[in-house]
Amino acid sequence: MPSSRKLDPTIIVIFGGGGDLTRRKLIPALHNLMLDNLLPQRCAIIGIGRRSMDDDTFRNHLKSGLEQFSRRGGSTEQPWDDFGSRISYVSEDVTSKESGAALTRRLNEIDSDWGVRANRIFYLAIPPSMMEPAAAMLQRMGVCRDCKRDRLVVEKPFGRDIASARTLNQLLSGMFVESQIYRIDHFLGKETVQNILAFRFANSLFEPVWNRRYIDHVQITVAETVGVENRANFFEQSGALRDMIQNHLLQILCLVAMEPPISFDADEVRNKKVDVLRAIRPILADDVHKSAVRGQYARGFVEGQAVAGYREESGVSPHSCTETYVALKLLIDNWRWQGVPFYLRTGKRLPAKVSEVSIIFRSPPHQLFPSAAVDNWQPNRIVIKIQPEEGINTRIQVKQPGTRLLLGEADMRFRYGEAFKAAAPEAYETLLLDAIRGDATLFMRADQVECAWNVVSPILAAWEAVPPADFPDYPAGSWGPEAADRMIARGGHNWLQPGMKR
Ligand SMILES: NC(=O)C1=CN([C@@H]2O[C@H](COP(=O)(O)OP(=O)(O)OC[C@H]3O[C@@H](n4cnc5c(N)ncnc54)[C@H](OP(=O)(O)O)[C@@H]3O)[C@@H](O)[C@H]2O)C=CC1
Numbered sequence: 001m002p003s004s005r006k007l008d009p010t011i012i013v014i015f016g017g018g019g020d021l022t023r024r025k026l027i028p029a030l031h032n033l034m035l036d037n038l039l040p041q042r043c044a045i046i047g048i049g050r051r052s053m054d055d056d057t058f059r060n061h062l063k064s065g066l067e068q069f070s071r072r073g074g075s076t077e078q079p080w081d082d083f084g085s086r087i088s089y090v091s092e093d094v095t096s097k098e099s100g101a102a103l104t105r106r107l108n109e110i111d112s113d114w115g116v117r118a119n120r121i122f123y124l125a126i127p128p129s130m131m132e133p134a135a136a137m138l139q140r141m142g143v144c145r146d147c148k149r150d151r152l153v154v155e156k157p158f159g160r161d162i163a164s165a166r167t168l169n170q171l172l173s174g175m176f177v178e179s180q181i182y183r184i185d186h187f188l189g190k191e192t193v194q195n196i197l198a199f200r201f202a203n204s205l206f207e208p209v210w211n212r213r214y215i216d217h218v219q220i221t222v223a224e225t226v227g228v229e230n231r232a233n234f235f236e237q238s239g240a241l242r243d244m245i246q247n248h249l250l251q252i253l254c255l256v257a258m259e260p261p262i263s264f265d266a267d268e269v270r271n272k273k274v275d276v277l278r279a280i281r282p283i284l285a286d287d288v289h290k291s292a293v294r295g296q297y298a299r300g301f302v303e304g305q306a307v308a309g310y311r312e313e314s315g316v317s318p319h320s321c322t323e324t325y326v327a328l329k330l331l332i333d334n335w336r337w338q339g340v341p342f343y344l345r346t347g348k349r350l351p352a353k354v355s356e357v358s359i360i361f362r363s364p365p366h367q368l369f370p371s372a373a374v375d376n377w378q379p380n381r382i383v384i385k386i387q388p389e390e391g392i393n394t395r396i397q398v399k400q401p402g403t404r405l406l407l408g409e410a411d412m413r414f415r416y417g418e419a420f421k422a423a424a425p426e427a428y429e430t431l432l433l434d435a436i437r438g439d440a441t442l443f444m445r446a447d448q449v450e451c452a453w454n455v456v457s458p459i460l461a462a463w464e465a466v467p468p469a470d471f472p473d474y475p476a477g478s479w480g481p482e483a484a485d486r487m488i489a490r491g492g493h494n495w496l497q498p499g500m501k502r
């Protein structure tokens, strides 16, 4: 890995510089990279937006966000000035035919100050409808497939269905080569999500049992306590299937289910992930009700606080049919996973913010312990804790202390915080640094995004055709609609409540 201080001079242009994502995630991430000496020595940040703002106003807006959102808080380790002096703002409306001129001038000024043509990263943190005009603006500026030192980072959502994702891919691939395009899914930057690959492929203990012969089923839970917050405009158009399943949960599933790659070459890893998506058994229109459950929260209590129902949230229609909860059963038609159900669920206003992957193993082939000894018996289980706890639990059966042979459960626990002293980087730190270095392994390739849309398309179609009869159907603060419990029970399983014993 090259020393980051020796990385090529880089200019990061953030379209949507005045937006929420930039203030909450991108600037704190870049600031932390600077504090860790990981930014290129010559690195400038330019924010783009329609509003007119001078550089100081823009810097102050970002600085207050840093104090609020950075994992280090408003760090005093190094004065803000160091970082702030790298930041400037250029007002451009990407929909205007004249846009691009002011940004080009700013880029040229920086290149001329540095005496070098810097690498350029164009980060599109703008609403989906602005992606196309922003790409056209870049084209007008002369950014193109021949400019190999220029990269494009594209925020989610990548399209709102398979057709719009294809259109956006076609548009971008007409202008850039695939290796210049970094489609972001911030879950892939999470330390614990990347650790799924390390756990599986850097150890020889687990891979031999990582298949249908030993694994009974897999559960992936991404639960949130937050409601729709101030994003009703976006969420009303999206829903949990598009917002969470199509990207984050399917990407986690790929990491759990993929075949071992030959190397960590970006395309090698992405090929193996695409194989998983392509092997997911399509859900037939008539079977959607058996394999997919949607839900919407009613008012209730989360962490002791009374909270409004989704339909009462500001900006949400009182008759909204948007799902805030999804549970799915997916099957993967390949040798490794034939017959092993993968249950996925995600929801807003659930009792805890917790993301976990549970691998539940089959029972031993022969039960040699007398039934009295196995009163409490549960199959082995590996729980990959993504957040807020970060680590892995391996649940085993052990002999309880005492003169009788009684079995009990115990956990072998790994926790990042206990095993390592260093603080983990935020997902956006990892991903921004990878984009600066030119490593696309943790980013989505065009075919990955399209395959993931193909998985959810039949469900989207079925749900759009028939509005839900019973929304809202789960109280805020519960684990979701009862229909999700019935769905998993039909497969002979039950949801493991994250953080709880069973
Ligand atoms: N916020 C979050 O936590 C997350 C956001 N995302 C994605 O990131 C993207 C941005 O989200 P977010 O920051 O929340 O959105 P905001 O609405 O807060 O910001 C949107 C930004 O886009 C700019 N913009 C809009 N239209 C134009 C235009 N015609 N020309 C130039 N700039 C324009 C706005 O500038 P101005 O106001 O000056 O017009 C503003 O800075 C979205 O795609 C979203 O889905 C993804 C994951 C999480």
Ligand SMILES: O=C1O[C@H](COP(=O)(O)O)[C@@H](O)[C@H](O)[C@H]1O
Pocket: 224, 243, 244
């Ligand atoms: O992409 C999104 O993710 C967040 C959850 O991310 P996390 O890192 O806080 O777990 C989710 O709240 C949001 O709706 C979605 O757009």
